[in-house]
Amino acid sequence: MFAHIFQEKLEERIKRSNAFFMGEVPDRTPASPMCMGQAAIMHGYTLYDYYTKPDLGIDCIIHASQMLDAEILPMWLYATYWVEDYGGKLKMPVGRMAAPAMIEPACKTFEEADSLEVLDLKELSNGPTMQRHWKALERAEKIMGKYFAPWSFPYEVFIQVAYWIGPEKAVLLVKKDPKLLHRLLKKAVEHCVNVNTLVAERYGSSFIACSSLLTSNTLSREQCIEFNINYMSEMISKSLKNGAGPGIMYHLCGDHRVDWDLHTKVPITPATLMHVAYDGKEPMDIKKVMSVFGDKCAILGNIDTALMQLGTPAEVYDKVKEQVLAAKESPKGYLACNACEIPPFAPVANTYAFVQAVKDYGQLPKA
């Protein structure tokens, strides 16, 4: 059971989140802790419930947003989208698992992957992943009404290849058979464009949430350009032409010390969020992120997820305060956020401390 949603407060939070995209300055920095699976735990559900019942997942996120009085981005998704659609096997979270995980890729051999056909829009729409995604979107639309912003989740072009043949084999192909890898990446672009197009065709637009993960500290800068950045750019450009966007979130998940600044080459719209997570084991210096992306797009904060799990509320509060003061006047906007999803079983007191620090130090001067 969930509490009543207070529409006025919901609207206030959404307007605060969206202000930067409209060229406006909100009253204060949006507090957008990446509270996803944690939202389910807060409401007494399991992660299995959260990931197998997308409509419940959306309820959890939106009500967590209300409980925390925070501008949590209302997106339900998980990192192993599209594994099942091509015949791979997924394990839904049980025990300490934080999220659904791939236990078997779609193809056993390189030859099988090479002959794989990309799902067309109808097949994709009827597949297991999109069926869950539609449920999440429908529930979000019902609760958020005119403020609903549909999202699509192509994730990452390179990762899609990894879901077809397995992560190690995908990385190995960079040296073993780059021509085959390029063929697979072209297919993955087509798949990702279809994902974005599908949502845009139904709703008229689509906030594209995409990522760089597997290529982060795995490949050299040159390899990142050849096998990730170029394909990501192509995927986003084609998706925008097909009506997806204008919202884009680039989530540079994990350690991006090698390639983070290469993302200046990807398409950036007026409604783009750049989210750079880690530099080695520490969050990327937010001032460095601002210096490269600050005048191009809004940036998302990157408070350490390990701190959210292991730190005290006072430690979290201090780190958030420090980052908010450093970044809140970034030219195109700054939204306080974590480097990645808050570990679902992290103390909720730490998430409260996060939000409180943003409220205490995030006041913005009127434009």
Place this chain on the structure above:
Amino acid sequence: MNNDAVLEGLKKAVVDGDEETCKDLANKAIESGMDAYEAIMDGCGAGMAVCSELYDKGDIFVPEILMSAEAMYAAMDILKPHIKVEDVGKSKGKIVIGVIEGDLHDIGKNLVKIMLDAAGFEIIDLGRDVPADDFVNTAKNDKVDIVAMSTLMTTTMPGMLDVVRGLRDKDIRENVKVLIGGAPVNEDFVSRIEADAQAEDASKAVKVASRLIEELRG
């Protein structure tokens, strides 16, 4: 081709990720009656040690390491059946390795395993999503020197503490070193769970494991 040339050739072929040359030289080593263990350690292992240094310096990345590993294992498949009886079981130390329960990300663990294998450690690989009890029971039953665990996820980090507690409950903590790794792991976490060390990446894991073995053996 003399023994030195074979060893040097194997080393270079591993660094270059040249599987065919590795197989060819492994066969030549066997045909010429060369010591298989020496070919593995001073040829293949030496090659992976070079890869480790290059990786550490940022001169090569994971794709190159995986290519080198493929080449190394191709040679080892040929050489291993010819290891002399007295060399069987000869190792720098016995390590049980795995990804902690709840986590299925194992690229990092596999890279560490490759490097440790090449450096002459005996490895028991429990795979991924491994319950704490499996680490503890293997440590006890197989009399391992090091328990090596990794996780990519912050959520599963407490599982490492369960392993440390399990080793203590079985009264074998003093005989076993605990080495941990993975993106969210740092020195602070090593202290918190009373592990012995962390390795930032695969190349450092060999050095840290060697140090832990030295500490263990006094």
